[in-house]
Amino acid sequence: MEYWTHSSLQRSVVPLCLLLFLCISTTTFLKAKAFNLTTLTFSDSYSPLFSEFNIRRSPDDKTVHLLLNRFSGSGIISSDYYNYGFFSASIKMPSKYTAGIVVAFYTSNVDTFEKNHDELDIEFLGNVQGKAWRFQTNVYGNGSVSRGREERYRMWFDPSKDSHRYGILWSPRKVIFYVDKIPIREVVRNAAMRGDYPSKPMSVYATIWDASSWATNGGKKKVDYRYQPFIAEFKDLVLEGCIVDPIDQIPSSNCTDQIATLLAKDYSSITSEGRKSMRWFRERYMYYSYCYDNIRYPVPPPECVIISSERERFKSSGGLRSNIRLGATRRRHHLRRITKRQSKTAVAASGLEALI
Structure with a gap:
C-alpha cells in the first residue's frame, strides 16, 4: 500500500492542475456541435480514378483504402460534378515513415477546363517519423495557379493513429476548410477576386502519390519503399x-433551391464558438500564410483579412518568425514535467483518464 504524505500530495497538485488546465484549455476550443451528415457507400459516390489495382474496398463498401507502392499511387473521383457543396471524409494517414508522400482530398475541374480550372485542396505532406505532420490548404480559381492562395499548418494530433474528419464547404459566398468540425480557414468571396474565386462545377478527388521532389523538407526526404x-x-x-x-x-434549375439549402446548413457559417476555435488553431499551428507573404504579394490579395495577432507572428516571407514556437511544442514541453505515475494517479482520481 502506498501512503501519501502532505508534501507528496502538494507535489501532485501542481502537475494535476497543469494537466487539467491544458486539457480544459484545449477542449474548450475543440468543442463543436456535430454536423448532421448523410454518409454514402463508395459505389454511390466515387469511381476509380487511376491504378484500380491499388484500391481496396471494404466488404460493406463504406471504406476505401488507397495504396502507394513502387509501382504506383492511386486515386478516386466522385461519380458526379457539383455546383457548390460540402464534401467530407474521415481519413487515416499512412503510418511509420511517410516522407515524400502526399495524401490529398480536393475538388477540381481540370479534366473539363484544362487551362482555366478551379481547385480547392487539402493536402497532407508526408512526415519524418517522430515529427509533427504538416498539411496545407489551397484555393485556385480560373487557372490562377500562379496566384496560389496557400496556407500551411501542423497537426495537433497524429493523423496516422486514428481517423479524423476533414471537410470543404464551397458556396457562392465563401469557402471553409474543416478539421474535425473545427473551421481552420475561411475565404470570403470578394468582388475584386473576379475569376480567382472557384465558380465552375467540380468533381471531388482523393489520391495518394509520390511527391519526393517537394513534399518533405523541400524534397530532401524521399519516399522509402x-x-x-x-x-x-x-x-x-x-x-x-x-x-x-x-x-x-444552362445551369440546372434545381441548383437554386439546393444552394439555398446548402447555405442554410450549420457548416455554411461559423458561430462565435467556431471563430474562437479557428483563432486557437491558426495562432498555434499555422506556419505559413500567403496573406502575410509581402515578398510574393506586396499588396495582399483582396480576400485577405489581416489579423494583428497573426500578422505579428510572421516574417515578410509569410513564414513564422524564428523566435515563434507552435503551440504543440510548448504543450509537449509542459507535459513532460508530469511524471507518468502522477499523471495516471491524478487523472484517474479526477475521472479524466480518457484524456491521457
Whole structure:
C-alpha cells in the first residue's frame, strides 16, 4: 500500500492542475456541435480514378483504402460534378515513415477546363517519423495557379493513429476548410477576386502519390519503399451539393433551391464558438500564410483579412518568425514535467483518464 504524505500530495497538485488546465484549455476550443451528415457507400459516390489495382474496398463498401507502392499511387473521383457543396471524409494517414508522400482530398475541374480550372485542396505532406505532420490548404480559381492562395499548418494530433474528419464547404459566398468540425480557414468571396474565386462545377478527388521532389523538407526526404505499401483510409464519405453537367451552358434549375439549402446548413457559417476555435488553431499551428507573404504579394490579395495577432507572428516571407514556437511544442514541453505515475494517479482520481 502506498501512503501519501502532505508534501507528496502538494507535489501532485501542481502537475494535476497543469494537466487539467491544458486539457480544459484545449477542449474548450475543440468543442463543436456535430454536423448532421448523410454518409454514402463508395459505389454511390466515387469511381476509380487511376491504378484500380491499388484500391481496396471494404466488404460493406463504406471504406476505401488507397495504396502507394513502387509501382504506383492511386486515386478516386466522385461519380458526379457539383455546383457548390460540402464534401467530407474521415481519413487515416499512412503510418511509420511517410516522407515524400502526399495524401490529398480536393475538388477540381481540370479534366473539363484544362487551362482555366478551379481547385480547392487539402493536402497532407508526408512526415519524418517522430515529427509533427504538416498539411496545407489551397484555393485556385480560373487557372490562377500562379496566384496560389496557400496556407500551411501542423497537426495537433497524429493523423496516422486514428481517423479524423476533414471537410470543404464551397458556396457562392465563401469557402471553409474543416478539421474535425473545427473551421481552420475561411475565404470570403470578394468582388475584386473576379475569376480567382472557384465558380465552375467540380468533381471531388482523393489520391495518394509520390511527391519526393517537394513534399518533405523541400524534397530532401524521399519516399522509402522499404516501408511499402503506404495506405490511406477514407470512410464516412459525404457529398452534399447540386449535381450538374459540367459543360451544360444552362445551369440546372434545381441548383437554386439546393444552394439555398446548402447555405442554410450549420457548416455554411461559423458561430462565435467556431471563430474562437479557428483563432486557437491558426495562432498555434499555422506556419505559413500567403496573406502575410509581402515578398510574393506586396499588396495582399483582396480576400485577405489581416489579423494583428497573426500578422505579428510572421516574417515578410509569410513564414513564422524564428523566435515563434507552435503551440504543440510548448504543450509537449509542459507535459513532460508530469511524471507518468502522477499523471495516471491524478487523472484517474479526477475521472479524466480518457484524456491521457
